[in-house]
Amino acid sequence: MEQRCPPLRTSQNQSCVWESEDTLSLLLCVLRSLEAWAGLGQLEDYLSVLEYVLWVFTPLAVVFILPFIIVILLYFSILFLHVYKRKNQLREAYSNNLWDGARKTLATIWDGHGAIWHGYEVHGLEKIPESGPALIVYYHGAIPIDYYYFLANVVLQKGRTCHSVADHFLFKIPGFKLLLEVFSVIHGPQEECVRALRSGHLLGISPGGVREALFSDETYKLHWGKRKGFAQVAIDAQVPIIPMFTQNVREGFRSLGTLRFFRWLYERFRLPAAPVYGGFPVKFRTFLGDPIPYDPHISAAQLAEKVQKEVQALIDQHQQIPGSILRALCERMFDLRHPHTVFMSDLRHSHTVFMSDLRHPHTVFMSDLRHPHTVFMSDLRHPHTVFMSDLRHPHTVFMSDLRHPHTVFMSDLRHPHTVFMSDLRHPHTVFMSDLRHPHTVGMSDFRHPYTVFMSDRTHPHTVFMSDLRHPHTVFMSDLRHPHTVGMSDFRHSHTVFMSDLRHPHTVFMSDLRHPHTVFMSDLRHPHTVFMSDLRHPHTVFMSDLRHPYTVFMSDRTHPHTVFMSDLRHPHTVFMSDLRHPHTVFMSDLRHPHTVFMFDLRHPHTVGMSDFRHPHTVGMSDLRHPHTVFMSDPFSHFWFWVTSHGCCVRVFECKCNSSMRSRLSG
Structure with missing residues (x-):
């Protein structure tokens, strides 16, 4: 009722x-x-219908609303720049790099967004030059958010601002002017692009532009047409071109531009009105190809075709065609290209990620997302050993033993035989060993980077030292004789020098081709050089570099006797007895039987003796060169010989035995 x-x-x-x-x-x-x-029969039924409609259309609404989050983030960046500008306007006249702080702040925000939402990675960033120009050519996604992440990485890791070329409509969006100016975005005349490159800047450009953003799809087809302006810019500026592609960029955001109406709208009015949907947290990986160097012998059309092939090669290598949103989402946790790879993270330490390969269950890799370039590796069979590598320098590997935490080993995979070792307690000291020569160990001190020490384990007492500023010179020391130092010059490998630190002024030199010969010099008397022959250890030669033709010789068994020779007259030899310093003897090697004698107290008098006639003695007075006296000590007569060759007996001398012995001497 x-x-x-x-x-x-x-x-x-x-x-x-x-x-x-x-x-x-x-x-x-x-x-x-x-x-x-x-006029409703039952309101509950209509509420149920409304709930069903919301349940059906909410996911569709979300995928169309998520792209607006990027727009909101862009406007947040613009708002931040305006606040930054107002805060720093008083110092604008005093700062040439006013916007550096703002760029780094925004780059940090965008890099964080990429790491959190897309797990963004960039591979090959080392191919971007530290200084100097380069043209970066990339594939354009529906929303080029991957390029924003790339710009952030260039600012943070390279400390450089990459200039960019954008479509005209971007400059007509309200509020975007300041953002485009701060990040050096230009609308793309060739002259302005060439000017930016010639100024030494990086420049990023997508030849496909808006057309590629709207009309490309999950097949990743390039829409470059016959565009070659970017190639002409590279030729005019004489810069290399670096191709770039981001994996799964079409799975992150997609466009409805493939519908005929939106394509007609763009072709007719150049209005990019095709709706964009997505914002899915898929895995983004940016890959940079090898730089294409400047070639003056190639045309713009040929260079454009070459660059297009390089970008297409990156797509073929790193992107599975057709793209799949589900597969790209799964790649956030698993790398489907390597199904044996498993990642693990501890929510208590959200920055730490572990990775293992099921084919090698004993090996575990670890990375800290705060330092994405650093990777640690451990083998569970050897839990005390840890390896570390920096992805920016993939050839370098560090190793440490947890039982000896102060010791670190380093190796370069390009030179696998070489191992470096450092002790963290002595960070300035580095040791080096070559596995091909395990007995040899090198050492360097970073405080003295030019000095290198080397030791051979088979001869632990011997240490070699070299100065890299003088690579031809090597020093050697024997720890058993720490006062002795040897030196060799590789340019003169046969020559070896030696010094005794107790007598730092004395230097010895030997020629390995003549191992019996040793030279010695006293640095206090650098003009004097001594020489000895080890086969005749009693004999010592001496020369004065100021008089290089004069050579002195002494016999250690007769230390009072000194011989002298003049190299200009090699046949003449002088001899002196240090006990009778006034007396000098001279001999001519061509007449070995003849000996002359000088008395420095009577420089005008010269005595002569002939070993074949030891009893005969001659004498001459240089003041009377025509007169010669001659006597036979065992006769009773002196003779006076004139310049006419006649002999005159002057007088008779009664010589006793003592006088005869003196005259014969």
């Missing part, structure tokens, strides 16, 4: 009074009145 609401009773002042005071009945009556007024 149908229930009816209690009738309303209207008073003269139009006030309504319910007959029933029951609140629940009042509410039921109001609902029934609304149902009757709206």
